[in-house]
Amino acid sequence: MREADQIPRNSLAWLLLAQAVILAPHVVHVPLWIWGVWLFVVFWRWQIFRGAWGFPGWAVKLVLVASSSAGIYLVYRGSFGVQTMVGLLIVGFILKLIEMRKRGDLLLLCHLGYFVIATQFLFFSNVFAALYGLLSLTVLSATLLASHQSLDQHRFWRTLRLTGMLVLQAIPLMLLLFLIAPRVGPLWAVPVNSSAAKTGMSDTMSPGDISQLSRSAELVFRATFDGDVPPQSELYWRGLVFSHFDGRRWSQSNAQISRANINWQEQERADWRDELRYEGREYRYQVIIEPTQQPWLLSLTAPQQWDSEAGLTQELNLQRKRPITQRIQYRITSSLAFSYQADQLEDWQRRQALQLPGGSNPRTREIAEQWQREAGSAEALIERLLQHYNASFRYTLQPPILGQESVDEFLWQTQKGFCEHFASSFVFFMRAAGIPARVVVGYQGGEYNPLENYYAVRQREAHAWSEVWLPGRGWVRIDPTAAVAPERIEQGVDFSLEEEDIQLLDNSFVSGISLLNTLRLRWEGFNYLWSRWVLGYNAETQGAFLERLLGGMDIWRIALFVLVAGALIIGAIMLFLLWGQRKRYHYPADRYYQRFCNKLARSGFSRQPGEAPRDFAQRVSQQRPDLSTPLYTITELYEWASYAGNQAALVDLKRAVTRFVVRPGLSS
Numbered sequence: 001m002r003e004a005d006q007i008p009r010n011s012l013a014w015l016l017l018a019q020a021v022i023l024a025p026h027v028v029h030v031p032l033w034i035w036g037v038w039l040f041v042v043f044w045r046w047q048i049f050r051g052a053w054g055f056p057g058w059a060v061k062l063v064l065v066a067s068s069s070a071g072i073y074l075v076y077r078g079s080f081g082v083q084t085m086v087g088l089l090i091v092g093f094i095l096k097l098i099e100m101r102k103r104g105d106l107l108l109l110c111h112l113g114y115f116v117i118a119t120q121f122l123f124f125s126n127v128f129a130a131l132y133g134l135l136s137l138t139v140l141s142a143t144l145l146a147s148h149q150s151l152d153q154h155r156f157w158r159t160l161r162l163t164g165m166l167v168l169q170a171i172p173l174m175l176l177l178f179l180i181a182p183r184v185g186p187l188w189a190v191p192v193n194s195s196a197a198k199t200g201m202s203d204t205m206s207p208g209d210i211s212q213l214s215r216s217a218e219l220v221f222r223a224t225f226d227g228d229v230p231p232q233s234e235l236y237w238r239g240l241v242f243s244h245f246d247g248r249r250w251s252q253s254n255a256q257i258s259r260a261n262i263n264w265q266e267q268e269r270a271d272w273r274d275e276l277r278y279e280g281r282e283y284r285y286q287v288i289i290e291p292t293q294q295p296w297l298l299s300l301t302a303p304q305q306w307d308s309e310a311g312l313t314q315e316l317n318l319q320r321k322r323p324i325t326q327r328i329q330y331r332i333t334s335s336l337a338f339s340y341q342a343d344q345l346e347d348w349q350r351r352q353a354l355q356l357p358g359g360s361n362p363r364t365r366e367i368a369e370q371w372q373r374e375a376g377s378a379e380a381l382i383e384r385l386l387q388h389y390n391a392s393f394r395y396t397l398q399p400p401i402l403g404q405e406s407v408d409e410f411l412w413q414t415q416k417g418f419c420e421h422f423a424s425s426f427v428f429f430m431r432a433a434g435i436p437a438r439v440v441v442g443y444q445g446g447e448y449n450p451l452e453n454y455y456a457v458r459q460r461e462a463h464a465w466s467e468v469w470l471p472g473r474g475w476v477r478i479d480p481t482a483a484v485a486p487e488r489i490e491q492g493v494d495f496s497l498e499e500e501d502i503q504l505l506d507n508s509f510v511s512g513i514s515l516l517n518t519l520r521l522r523w524e525g526f527n528y529l530w531s532r533w534v535l536g537y538n539a540e541t542q543g544a545f546l547e548r549l550l551g552g553m554d555i556w557r558i559a560l561f562v563l564v565a566g567a568l569i570i571g572a573i574m575l576f577l578l579w580g581q582r583k584r585y586h587y588p589a590d591r592y593y594q595r596f597c598n599k600l601a602r603s604g605f606s607r608q609p610g611e612a613p614r615d616f617a618q619r620v621s622q623q624r625p626d627l628s629t630p631l632y633t634i635t636e637l638y639e640w641a642s643y644a645g646n647q648a649a650l651v652d653l654k655r656a657v658t659r660f661v662v663r664p665g666l667s668s
Helices: 009-028 033-050 058-075 082-099 103-122 127-146 156-180 209-213 271-275 347-353 362-375 378-392 406-414 419-432 480-484 486-490 514-535 539-550 555-580 588-602 613-623 625-643 647-659
Strands: 219-226 236-242 262-264 276-278 282-289 303-306 310-313 318-320 328-335 338-340 437-444 447-449 454-458 462-470 474-478
Touching (some): 009 033, 009 156, 033 082, 058 082, 082 103, 103 127, 156 555, 209 462, 219 514, 236 462, 271 276, 282 514, 303 310, 338 474, 362 378, 362 419, 378 419, 378 480, 406 419, 419 480, 454 514, 539 555, 588 625, 588 647, 625 647
Antiparallel strands (some): 219 282, 219 454, 262 310, 276 338, 282 328, 310 318, 437 462
């Protein structure tokens, strides 16, 4: 094989390192047996390098490819989604290692590695993922650089340093292209397999669902307010409204699921929205929500304005047409004080809000009718039930398991529960008393980050509350959890539970240490800025930015900006490279003596290569006797400073060289 086709040993080592770095982020979502295949392939490659084994024949390669493809097919159950394609790409990236014979094969494998690096952003999109992607890019580029070195070169650090310099020089151009290039959607916008959906709020609610969800500290969304912020007790982030109850589980009715119930932004304003009257101050805010694989959005009640891709349901929650498969941001204006359907409910809405499964929870039905007769008004009945909660109920993450008559058991026996128990029993009781009611689920509160001025809402803030319809007032929020644990609403879930329940929460150990907690908030804030300004840099944001920067979006403005900015960047890089190539001196005396030689060279007396300083002085003195004294003086000072380490001579040398001037026919 020609030397030009042989794979350098140095580049093979770099390639193995690059594969390990590139494949590491995929360990969380590809089957474990793929790592076994990789270790086997690396071992085989090592044996080839030692000369112990040969390259695999076509039959072995066929078996490896067929078995790996079959494994991918079985793991993903025949689905040809994004994860399946990434799995096949990774398998190809691994198996190509033992088939690689020539330098051209190595280059092909490197180019394949760049595609594998890009696929990690399908699953991770935070700051750490970006930095890790840069590391992967550097290691793989070092492999590419090493493949062009000679066979006997083993300069690891020199290769790494050169690659790092190339990557650093490319970053300014990358930033320019990021700002200017048309936005066609980020790589992380590609939907991944729905089976990879995160846990979170569901489209149904039964006892224990939210208490389990509240143990997680997983981030759901972050919200930033423009101007004033509502008090913590008013941060009810509305998600879904449940009106159907089957005796155990709350869900949406068929009418609620129907898209005819939604007034999309691009449609004409629905008539039912005339019954919604905004009465309080407006709050404007931006939400960055994590992927939920669900179409609903979270917002404060009641939304007034929202992004064009969403619609408003008749239960006043926002919904998108497509599930949220990527991190997105949207803006909303809400008014916390409002009245909705204050005059009357339509017959179907009343039936829906009074629906109960026949014959279930007889004791609650009986007491509800009795208290209704004794109360005389809906408001008095609500107040009496809330006092009942307040008198003897306990708010806990470990409620007793309830049987078939779950509401009866909770209200009159166990009296221990989480927010879903209180909301469910309250709505059931109101309906049994003839008062329209429904369950609302979402999140309440959030952790305020003072460093970046936003609220981080996690699964632990998951919450359920109730709404009742009252004549003349319309739908009114009633939170029975606040009657039992007002600290939950005022301060958060950490301040409302007993010690044994707090141990169940997914609390970070750093939250109890002031310094570490500040560092955690700063890191989360940095990730928030990354999401807001980098991941959220879409076509709309880009247009607004260029409009402010260039004064318009004309092609000639953008082209001129690219030319000027590109020229400045390339010019700066060239200056940097020239500066790096300047002659360096290990000793100051060499620099001063070279300045002396430069002065003589401009007068026609160039020092010859290998010519000793004293020989040079003697040669010049023979042609210019008038320079003899300064020539020998400077030469002697240079010898004292260089070979004897005389600092006083170094000072005198600098002074003498500065004063040295060559005049035609005259001494200095």
